[in-house]
Amino acid sequence: MDAIDEQIIAELTRNARISHAELANRVLLSRTAVRQRIERLERHGHIAGYTIVRPEDSAGADVVSALVLVHRRDRMRGGDVLAALKRIPEVVICEILSGDFDIMVRLEAASLERVRDIWEDIARLPGVRDTVTSLTLSKVVSRPRRAKDSTVGE
Structure with a gap:
């Protein structure tokens, strides 16, 4: 990734x-070059998807959030569990932990x-030994992820 890729990601963010x-005008490239860069960024996982962000005071307030902590049967060979979690659209974060x-x-x-x-589906996965689930009662801090400051020439 170079500075232009960073700029493209910042604009898309x-x-x-x-x-x-419009993106081509902002990063001083042709439309074709921008499209090719976006496709490459998607292929390499720098852009993993596009999402809708709704204000908390509208329809977002009726979303039920939960944390599921997962024990795998085999920590080193549990890739099939991760692959299954990636396919669940309601999974918004999935992180491998130590501890x-x-x-x-x-x-x-x-x-x-x-x-x-979803919890039942996760618990039934062949590589899952156990789960612990907690429902989110309220949000105290909810910050959008910030793109790196990558503006060039401003």
Whole structure:
């Protein structure tokens, strides 16, 4: 990744719906070059997806959040568990941990029933030994992830 890639990611972070033409103007490249860079960034995992962010005072308030702590049967060969977690759309964070638990999963689902269904699916995965689940009661701090300051020539 170079400075232009960083700039593209920063612009997409600010507005994921920006047109390739507008993005090209902002990073001083052609539309084709911007499209090719975005495709490469997606292939290499620098852009993993696009999402919708809703204000807390609107429809986002009815989202049920939960943390699922996962014990795998085999820490070193548990890639199939990670692959299965990546396929669950309600998984918004999945991190490998050191310490007592192997994986931390944050779910954001439309209902408590959906959280339960996902928890049951995770618990049934062949590589999972045990889980501990906690529901989020309230958010104290919720900061959007900030892109690195990569503005060039400003």
